[in-house]
Amino acid sequence: MNLMPGEIHALLGENGAGKSTLVKTIYGVVAPDSGQIIWDGHEVDIKSPSKARDLGIGMVFQHFSLFETLTVSQNIELCLSPEQLSSIGDLAGRIQELSKTYDLQVDPTRYVHSLSIGERQRVEIMRCLVQSVKLLILDEPTSVLTPQEVAGLFDVLRKLSKEGCSIMFISHKLHEVTEICHKATILRGGKLVGTCSPAEETPATIAKMMVGDLAEQDAGYTKATGEHIIFSAIGLNLPAKHPFGTSLKDIQFDMRKGEILGIAGVAGNGQEELMSIISGEDNRTVNNAITLDGKDISTLNAGKRRKMGLAYVPEERLGRGAVPDMSLSENTLLTHSSGFVSKGLVNWNAVKQYAKALINDYSVKCHGEFSEAKSLSGGNLQKFIMGREIGQNPKVLICAHPTWGVDVGAALAIHQALLELRDQGAAILLISEDIDELFLLADRMSAICNGHLSPVVRTEETTIDQIGQWMAGTFIESNPSSQEVNA
CATH class of the missing domain: 3.40.50.300 (P-loop containing nucleotide triphosphate hydrolases)
Known part of the structure; x- marks a missing residue:
């Protein structure tokens, strides 16, 4: 070279x-x-x-x-x-x-x-x-x-x-x-x-x-319109948990079955705090501010939210998405125990077979289901985590930066998996710093800046320039409450 x-x-x-x-x-x-x-x-x-x-x-x-x-x-x-x-x-x-x-x-x-x-x-x-x-x-x-x-x-x-x-x-x-x-x-x-x-x-x-030849580019997908609201955040306020964190300020949005809601934003503007409070990782009380399928889940822990149908792909793959020193089989079991545990005993053969299926279905490059999570490249570990969470057929999937640092072939596979899940009726919250990806996948879009959420609009009714300005916070002065636009 x-x-x-x-x-x-x-x-x-x-x-x-x-x-x-x-x-x-x-x-x-x-x-x-x-x-x-x-x-x-x-x-x-x-x-x-x-x-x-x-x-x-x-x-x-x-x-x-x-x-x-x-x-x-x-x-x-x-x-x-x-x-x-x-x-x-x-x-x-x-x-x-x-x-x-x-x-x-x-x-x-x-x-x-x-x-x-x-x-x-x-x-x-x-x-x-x-x-x-x-x-x-x-x-x-x-x-x-x-x-x-x-x-x-x-x-x-x-x-x-x-x-x-x-x-x-x-x-x-x-x-x-x-x-x-x-x-x-x-x-x-x-x-x-x-x-x-x-x-x-x-x-x-x-x-x-x-x-x-796997590199057929995403040529644009048909946008969907959901009717039934499955998840809501209503007046969600939350102080920052640490000095360098971001407080959430009157966050309001709905997620609908069969739709992808994209939230754009530069890192450090409240995305992590929003995902943590929705997923249950942050266990602080925000009574009646978060509902799933019409039920208040704000007092439930992360495990109970998962049992209700909420899955989560965090932005940090190693450490939160997967335990570095555990095998892929063991990492599968961590969030997907249904059908693999009976009377306190783990059916390891079934776990391994399922992990093998994920590796095969998502073309994960590794040495098998016994491979430690830390031995995989970032893109391959991301494909595995995405497969594990999608495989639970969730009602709601929170997905952070799904193709960050992922190559073209892997990104295409992840995009198609998300769209298939959407078309099966799931609601997907897609948080990404890749604005092109959001315009490609999201049916409705918003932006977050300094803990404020912009209006939510249909993707085909906005532009990259407008979303870019919202990422910089231009909507805050003109609309401090940042209420959702009926779209």
């Missing part, structure tokens, strides 16, 4: 194709077994991230590595050597200078906990710019941004590219690849299988290179 100065180079492939391993090797997190890394004409041995940074290689990981209780300037200082700090001199002044040059709007004095996700990403990029980066590696950089923030990020990347900085861009959003990247390298099963010029391709042709 070759990377030219000033080139924006996409690194593409299915989950488990080797993208993360490759960039971690370049950044010094993982040591290669063999081969060479040639940097600026010379072979280098990158033994650590600090060595990579010394060479001029910077990386922004999908999960940011910032200390929330420190300022922007303090966070950036942590990754600089004494020599670098000495040569920079006034670090805050340098941050302000670079912020103005690249229109990043980064304030060195602000505490990280007060920043939005998009602002935190800009801090991560600033951390690389301060070190005069020559190669910037971005792992799924747009997965948590509003459309407006994505446009701003692309402006920064284009400016860096013109100045000669190379950029390695990992993304599953292929329309972004065709928009901004000069070249793409495709990996499959740990091997390089092809390269292309994205501007000369379409998302569909690139997807086919990635995953073969």
Whole structure:
């Protein structure tokens, strides 16, 4: 693989194709077994991230590595050597200078906990710019941004590219690849299988290179209209549980049988709190604020809500969606004991057969039902968790970020499974930061910002720009109570 100065180079492939391993090797997190890394004409041995940074290689990981209780300037200082700090001199002044040059709007004095996700990403990029980066590696950089923030990020990347900085861009959003990247390298099963010029391709042709003939793109699905209300949140108010949390403010919405309700929003605006109180993970009392099938469930624990027909796919796969050290069979049993337990005894043979069926039906790449959850790639574990929850034939499914970090083939399988469940009469609450996915799947849509929920509208009656503005909170001033629109 070759990377030219000033080139924006996409690194593409299915989950488990080797993208993360490759960039971690370049950044010094993982040591290669063999081969060479040639940097600026010379072979280098990158033994650590600090060595990579010394060479001029910077990386922004999908999960940011910032200390929330420190300022922007303090966070950036942590990754600089004494020599670098000495040569920079006034670090805050340098941050302000670079912020103005690249229109990043980064304030060195602000505490990280007060920043939005998009602002935190800009801090991560600033951390690389301060070190005069020559190669910037971005792992799924747009997965948590509003459309407006994505446009701003692309402006920064284009400016860096013109100045000669190379950029390695990992993304599953292929329309972004065709928009901004000069070249793409495709990996499959740990091997390089092809390269292309994205501007000369379409998302569909690139997807086919990635995953073969399975990569038929979602072409848009028929929208459904539900009549019977199965779930309601009525005047739901809830104070934040911890200092960095978000309070819920007069949340009101209905879910209907045979419909998907999509809620857009930038991470940290109350999605986690909303899902926790609905699922029962948060056991605080909100009397009469949540009803399922006409019954008040606000005082019931998570287990009792499940027995009433509520299933949940959380945003955190390992730790909440699945126990890392448990096998897939054991993880199946955790939330799906019906039919597998009799008089206190577990029918392990039945559990294993069911886990095998899930693995087969959802094309989960693993070594079998005995595989530990932590051994699976993120996309494959997500497919398994989705299959486990859908397999319970729930009345209501809460689904958070169903295809976050998932490749094209897996995303298509998950989309089809959700739509089949909807068409069987279930109500689905789809919470995602991927606005394109919401427009593809949701029958009705809303947005959440700072704990407020926007009006709910039919998907075909709104636009990406309007939802993007609602994600930024424009609806709050004009409609403080954020009541639902009859749609």
